[in-house]
Amino acid sequence: MDKNVKIYIAILVFIFGLVLLTDKGKPKPIDWTPTYSVNDKIPFGLYIFDHEIKDFFKNQKVEKISNQTPYEYLDSQYDGNENVETYKIKGTFINISEANNIDEQSMKEVLYFVSHGNKAFLSMRAFPKVLLDSLKIELQTDFMPSENVSVWMANKNVSSKKYTFNTGLSDYFSKIDTLNTKVLGYQNSAKNKRQINFIEVPYKNGFLYLHTQPVAFTNYNLLKKDHYQYAENVLSYFTKGNIFWYNKSLNDKRISNSPLRYIFSQPALKSAWLLGLLGIFIFMIFNAKRKQRIVPIIKPLQNLTVDFTKTIGNLYYQEGDHTNIIDKKIIYFLEKIRTDYLIDTSKLDEEFIKKLHYKTGKDEKDIEDLVRLINDHRNSYHGSLEEDLIKINTAIEKILH
Numbered sequence: 036m037d038k039n040v041k042i043y044i045a046i047l048v049f050i051f052g053l054v055l056l057t058d059k060g061k062p063k064p065i066d067w068t069p070t071y072s073v074n075d076k077i078p079f080g081l082y083i084f085d086h087e088i089k090d091f092f093k094n095q096k097v098e099k100i101s102n103q104t105p106y107e108y109l110d111s112q113y114d115g116n117e118n119v120e121t122y123k124i125k126g127t128f129i130n131i132s133e134a135n136n137i138d139e140q141s142m143k144e145v146l147y148f149v150s151h152g153n154k155a156f157l158s159m160r161a162f163p164k165v166l167l168d169s170l171k172i173e174l175q176t177d178f179m180p181s182e183n184v185s186v187w188m189a190n191k192n193v194s195s196k197k198y199t200f201n202t203g204l205s206d207y208f209s210k211i212d213t214l215n216t217k218v219l220g221y222q223n224s225a226k227n228k229r230q231i232n233f234i235e236v237p238y239k240n241g242f243l244y245l246h247t248q249p250v251a252f253t254n255y256n257l258l259k260k261d262h263y264q265y266a267e268n269v270l271s272y273f274t275k276g277n278i279f280w281y282n283k284s285l286n287d288k289r290i291s292n293s294p295l296r297y298i299f300s301q302p303a304l305k306s307a308w309l310l311g312l313l314g315i316f317i318f319m320i321f322n323a324k325r326k327q328r329i330v331p332i333i334k335p336l337q338n339l340t341v342d343f344t345k346t347i348g349n350l351y352y353q354e355g356d357h358t359n360i361i362d363k364k365i366i367y368f369l370e371k372i373r374t375d376y377l378i379d380t381s382k383l384d385e386e387f388i389k390k391l392h393y394k395t396g397k398d399e400k401d402i403e404d405l406v407r408l409i410n411d412h413r414n415s416y417h418g419s420l421e422e423d424l425i426k427i428n429t430a431i432e433k434i435l436h
């Protein structure tokens with residue numbers, strides 16, 4: 036394994052160990068988000084209520100509505116024959132949520148369901164506007180509540196006990212139709228003023244039950260002391276008929292379909308996942324430089340022709356055959372003139388000198404001296420001396436270089 040890779044792995048292991056050491060013994064933070072979801076075990080989820088609902092509604096059938104809107108479900112149960120227009124189901128529609136999670140069309144369908152001799156129980160802090168307008172009810176929020184809010188039932192025969200909740204903001208009914216509305220429950224305010232939080236409103240052939248403290252049904256309060264009794268008291272008004280529970284919270288709409296959903300839902304797994312991605316990213320950055328094997332140095336092939344020429348030249352020189360060397364020099368020079376300048380070299384006369392002068396740009400006198408030396412060599416009958424070789428070689432180099 037490469038040394039740099041070992042260093043990167045060691046750094047990642049050190050970072051993981053440092054994170055584990057930092058998180059060791061650290062208490063898990065409590066999520067106080069009011070999701071009102073049956074899947075959440077956090078304080079303001081409905082996980083406990085979902086598992087204990089059969090104890091709240093004994094000998095009653097509970098049907099959960101989570102994959103449809105109230106309108107879609109109730110409309111599918113409506114029997115609109117020519118002679119009889121009614122619903123195929125009878126009972127109580129219930130909904131528990133932090134804020135209004137029922138659309139306007141669904142709320143109208145719930146009212147129509149109630150008008151056919153059924154009930155609807157809504158426990159939430161903000162009710163649909165179409166409902167409040169229909170029942171002539173106004174809702175108000177106490178923005179300076181006491182730290183603890185006490186709640187109790189209006190009917191002493193149901194219960195006379197008070198229960199204290201830590202609810203934060205306090206919502207209550209500030210205006211009701213006193214001729215038609217029956218008060219079922221109260222709560223106290225910051226100034227110890229009694230406020231209405233649970234009412235019964237007749238609607239045509241049925242009844243609507245509105246409750247402003249949905250926190251009573253959350254995990255936190257159902258598991259705290261005897262607070263579950265208050266939830267039992269509220270739900271005791273629905274002991275007959277089937278229960279149709281719309282339990283889709285606002286949070287459920289945001290659930291991702293990603294395969295990584297569970298990983299991101301767990302803080303520890305999410306941290307490990309992000310840290311792993313960070314480690315891979317760092318590794319890629321430091322390992323991105325181009326790697327290549329060492330390229331061996333290849334020596335260029337030697338010019339053997341040059342070496343051969345030098346060897347032959349040395350042989351001629353050592354033999355002292357200056358005449359032969361001069362002849363070879365002249366032959367090479369004339370061949371070069373014919374090839375490069377396309378000048379006829381059969382006669383080395385005045386015309387040859389002028390042509391060579393024009394095409395090479397060399398001094399005309401140097402060309403005349405070279406031609407003279409060549410002609411003297413060709414007309415000489417005695418062997419050439421080393422001095423002649425030097426003169427001719429020097430004259431040729433002046434022209435060619």
